[in-house]
Amino acid sequence: MKNRLKVLRAELNWSQQDLAGRLEVSxxxxxxxxxxxxDPSLPLAFRIAEVFGLTIEAIFHKD
Amino acid sequence: xxxxxxxxxxxxxxxxxxxxSAYIALIFLAGxxxxxxxxxxxLAYGLAVLPALPIIGVVWTAMRLxxxxxxxxxRMLFVRQNLFATGFCLTILTVWEFLQNYDLVAPGNGxxxxxxxxxxxxxxxxxxxxxxxGAGDCA
Numbered sequence: 001m002k003n004r005l006k007v008l009r010a011e012l013n014w015s016q017q018d019l020a021g022r023l024e025v026s027x028x029x030x031x032x033x034x035x036x037x038x039d040p041s042l043p044l045a046f047r048i049a050e051v052f053g054l055t056i057e058a059i060f061h062k063d
Numbered sequence: 064x065x066x067x068x069x070x071x072x073x074x075x076x077x078x079x080x081x082x083x084s085a086y087i088a089l090i091f092l093a094g095x096x097x098x099x100x101x102x103x104x105x106l107a108y109g110l111a112v113l114p115a116l117p118i119i120g121v122v123w124t125a126m127r128l129x130x131x132x133x134x135x136x137x138r139m140l141f142v143r144q145n146l147f148a149t150g151f152c153l154t155i156l157t158v159w160e161f162l163q164n165y166d167l168v169a170p171g172n173g174x175x176x177x178x179x180x181x182x183x184x185x186x187x188x189x190x191x192x193x194x195x196x197g198a199g200d201c202a
Contacts (some may be wrong), residue, residue: 026069029136037196040138 005034014039022051026054071131079122086117118178125185140192147191148184155180 032038132138
């Protein structure tokens with residue numbers, strides 16, 4: 001699964017740590033999701049979507 | 064050194080420190096008593112098992128970390144690490160057992176029991192996680 005996290009984060013000028021704080025996860029988690037090494041659970045994907053004010057499909061998509 | 068540990072990892076490290084301190088104290092106590100004033104009967108069994116209790120506690124605290132860690136990615140890393148350690152330990156001990164069965168190595172474990180290999184497996188599991196996922200922040 002691919003995602004637009006890095007782009008969305010850059011648009012808001014947030015660091016990985018900033019996003020991690022908003023999601024209440026570790027920076028390592030954000031890095032792993034962003035680089036596609038880890039696919040988040042549905043609840044975490046919903047939290048990510050909520051933080052950016054978007055739908056899950058607008059952030060995550062199939063390869 | 065990583066300082067932004069999660070509350071679950073901090074609890075794990077505190078428990079680990081307490082249990083390992085207890086283990087060191089009990090292993091010396093049991094060794095001293097068995098050398099200088101050996102107990103008999105049930106007391107001997109109790110004293111012999113005493114140092115095993117903190118080790119069992121360490122296994123418990125490793126399992127508690129899996130329950131208490133709220134960061135799902137970190138929890139996944141810890142689960143992988145624990146599974147790796149279990150497989151590593153079982154592999155070593157199974158090979159060792161068969162070598163003993165055919166008298167290719169001396170009987171006994173030379174003081175290196177299952178817990179030793181499991182803990183070693185946790186360390187190797189952390190390296191495995193780092194290599195496989197580029198993550199090295201395992202407890």
